[in-house]
Amino acid sequence: MSENQYNVIGLGEILWDLLPGGKELGGAPANFAYHAQALGAQSCVVSCVGADPLGDEILSLLDNAGLDRTYLAVDKNHPTGTVSVTLDANGVPSYVIHTDVAWDCIPWSNELEEVAAHADAVCFGSLCQRSAISRETVQKFLTCMPETSLRVFDINMRQSYYSLDVIVESLTRSNVMKLNDEELPILCKMLGLSMDTNEALNELVERYSLKLIALTRGSRGSILCTPNQTSEHRGYPAKIVDTVGAGDSFTAAIVMGMLNGTDLDKINDTANRLAAYVCSQKGAMPKISSILSSVEGCGQI
């Protein structure tokens, strides 16, 4: 890994979404890693695929995206993760996130300990911690990271695959959190937080000693909250093609902004510009223009 670039890691599930129209790479960690790299980081994906054709396809896809997959383990005993998506008679989709798959078995290793020790930031979620093995790997990884690093918990609640236990443990070991406006009320109930948005965010920052919490509100922007500052953004309009990966790109922009010591309002602005752009493109990993990373938004002018 290069000396002058930040080492940023996407840690957790990697899978194929088996959609009626074909399959698409899924999993927040890879999307996050891709966008962090587009914004200047040296990214890598830490996960696990099966020794099968679907796994091979993921490897070559990550290669094509220019992502480091040195630490993507291959598991001979578990298949590559998949999510089956079926549509009912009314076209309403239902998802089956198949269990006992490769990313449920992300192995801990000395090499990973090394990666963690040199990481500037990691993003992880709750889904991949549904299994004991991956949960242990995630928690160990967090423990091995430098004190100054950013440990970003993107809660990413999926179906029933989250628990109070995992959430509290993850929050305790992280110092940045990202969630959306559908997840916040659920979390407020679980943790007994205020039902007022700003109060709840401040309570989370204080209770878990977070450097920053990011709340995304779909096309209506976001709130960033730190121990002494709040930044609210209205979001940017776009012609929405699909919203896949928008939240992950948002998280990546937050992380890169924090690593670069950017002003909070500017971080929020860049994150919203990037997310709006990702919504205007098909898929989670569109080509990213340098305008998004190198040019400052026009703000209020």
Added chain:
Amino acid sequence: MRQAVMTAPGVIEIRQVPDAVAGKGQALMRIQRIGVCGSDVHVNHGKHPFTKYPVVQGHEFSAIVEAVGEGVTDIKPGMKVTATPQEVCGECRPCLRGQYNVCENLKVRGFQAPGVAQDLYATEADKIVILPDSFTPEQGAFIEPVAVGAHSTARAGGVEGKNVVVLGAGPIGNYAAQACKCRGAKKVLITDISAYRLEIARQVGIDAVSNAKEETLAQAAKRVFGDEGFDLAMEAAGSEAAMDQAIQAIGKGGAIVVLGVFGGKPGIDMARVGEHELSIIGTMMYRYEDYVQAVEWIASGKIKTEPLDSKHFPLERYMDAYRYIDEQGDKSMKVFIDL
């Protein structure tokens, strides 16, 4: 529901169409007032270069929320609202910078996309601007031109403490002048050739007025600002003569914001622009934050709208509104369609 369709220049059909419904992430609005503006008049005359017929007009309006679609939580039926009329791509260079009001693929509702001239209209929730309960339907419909004033004065590179000349006292010039006052201008002089429009400017509290038929801009500036002169001009007349007078009279290093819509390509004294280091600044519509600013200014009473409310017509008499505007010329400010 009723829908007003302009099928050709000068021809409006009132049709019965199925009610609009709120889709996912949308709010359904019951339209109350629609303001008719200069661009609409151009469409009516077949002189708007980027509008095809048939077209449903209406882009400055007020409404009451009728219903909301799935996933919309902070907008509730019964709320007074308006909404921004721009459809943007999100992927072009201006959009990537956040300058989506000049999106390369910009479509404005009422021109390149269907407008709100119908009883019910569904729009994306993120375009909705919630209005205070105290707002009249007219105040809600005035948000759009006030937002033009908000955006153009934000573009000006600092208004506070400056003497400002606004050329043109139609609704856009009037609101730009009021916006300058809101942003802390020292003194604002507004010019026009219409005594009627200057009287309206006086009524909303603009510091000084000048009839361009009676004195030159240089004379007026001398009378109003004395030796201080002025360093900011807002051109809202779309007139080559006005632009030239501004370039000749403005102080060295000054800025001229171009709000007016110019028909041809005016001759500009570029030598003077260069040597005097003048800035000529374009401005295009507004962004969401300008709507929010406009709501705040009207709600706080800093911007007065009542004197600009000229006349109302029911939806069925949409064409009469255009006839009235043509007949009145500069003796009307804002004409509304009531639904």
